[in-house]
Amino acid sequence: MVEVSRDEALRLLGTVEMGRVAFTEQALPAIRPVNHVVGDDGTIVIRTHTGSTLLGHSLASEVVAYEADRIDPVTRTGWSVVVTGVASRVTAPDDVARYRRLLVPWVNAEMAHVVRIVPELVAGYRLEAAPS
Amino acid sequence: MVEVSRDEALRLLGTVEMGRVAFTEQALPAIRPVNHVVGDDGTIVIRTHTGSTLLGHSLASEVVAYEADRIDPVTRTGWSVVVTGVASRVTAPDDVARYRRLLVPWVNAEMAHVVRIVPELVAGYRLEAAPS
Numbered sequence: 001m002v003e004v005s006r007d008e009a010l011r012l013l014g015t016v017e018m019g020r021v022a023f024t025e026q027a028l029p030a031i032r033p034v035n036h037v038v039g040d041d042g043t044i045v046i047r048t049h050t051g052s053t054l055l056g057h058s059l060a061s062e063v064v065a066y067e068a069d070r071i072d073p074v075t076r077t078g079w080s081v082v083v084t085g086v087a088s089r090v091t092a093p094d095d096v097a098r099y100r101r102l103l104v105p106w107v108n109a110e111m112a113h114v115v116r117i118v119p120e121l122v123a124g125y126r127l128e129a130a131p132s
Numbered sequence: 133m134v135e136v137s138r139d140e141a142l143r144l145l146g147t148v149e150m151g152r153v154a155f156t157e158q159a160l161p162a163i164r165p166v167n168h169v170v171g172d173d174g175t176i177v178i179r180t181h182t183g184s185t186l187l188g189h190s191l192a193s194e195v196v197a198y199e200a201d202r203i204d205p206v207t208r209t210g211w212s213v214v215v216t217g218v219a220s221r222v223t224a225p226d227d228v229a230r231y232r233r234l235l236v237p238w239v240n241a242e243m244a245h246v247v248r249i250v251p252e253l254v255a256g257y258r259l260e261a262a263p264s
Contacts, residue, residue: 001239017205022154022163022197029161031154031197033212065154065163073149076238080165106208106259107133127238 009124141256
């Protein structure tokens with residue numbers, strides 16, 4: 001297991017389309033798979049439906065953890081990245097429109113909200129083949 | 133997006149080797165990829181290292197969320213399962229020995245602890261192709 005730099009971790013995150021967002025729901029841990037885009041500034045953008053418990057109940061922002069990986073279960077090699085940061089709604093109309101174009105939801109549910117996660121902590125690892 | 137039954141969700145979970153555990157770390161959401169086995173009783177078993185913040189600080193048990201999925205990014209079909217339940221250390225020596233055999237860690241770190249997650253809430257979905 002080899003640690004990678006913050007820049008490399010965010011680059012790896014941008015090479016895949018989906019990850020999982022972990023957040024707190026009524027004081028308990030919750031996790032959802034979502035698709036994402038990574039902006040040039042390293043910001044992670046996802047979409048949620050208006051009834052989502054992520055940023056629900058009028059929360060303006062909240063800390064979330066975001067994870068993506070690509071691990072081959074046969075060779076057991078690949079990488080994993082975990083980002084911890086503050087999630088908040090994107091509200092500027094131009095940004096909302098742009099991200100709605102870039103980020104087509106995988107499920108046929110209403111996904112009206114665009115959420116931006118600004119990375120604070122970024123931890124990335126490569127799993128390399130064990131020396132035999 | 134089609135909901136599946138609890139039994140089907142746990143069966144799907146058992147068809148893959150890895151998932152992500154979400155838990156609370158110093159009041160913030162945390163998430164880690166891990167490999168797992170699903171027991172006959174639907175219990176999810178993972179291994180952690182002794183310094184893990186999951187069940188750290190002498191916690192006897194804590195609520196976690198566990199997610200696994202298999203989603204094809206091209207066809208955008210597959211499934212996702214999220215389990216919420218109580219995690220606790222497995223301490224019975226026979227069980228520890230058995231799970232250590234069944235569950236070989238993917239990283240060359242010490243993974244001395246065996247942790248059992250007893251599912252309370254199980255939510256599973258299949259993503260089916262959109263009608264064209």
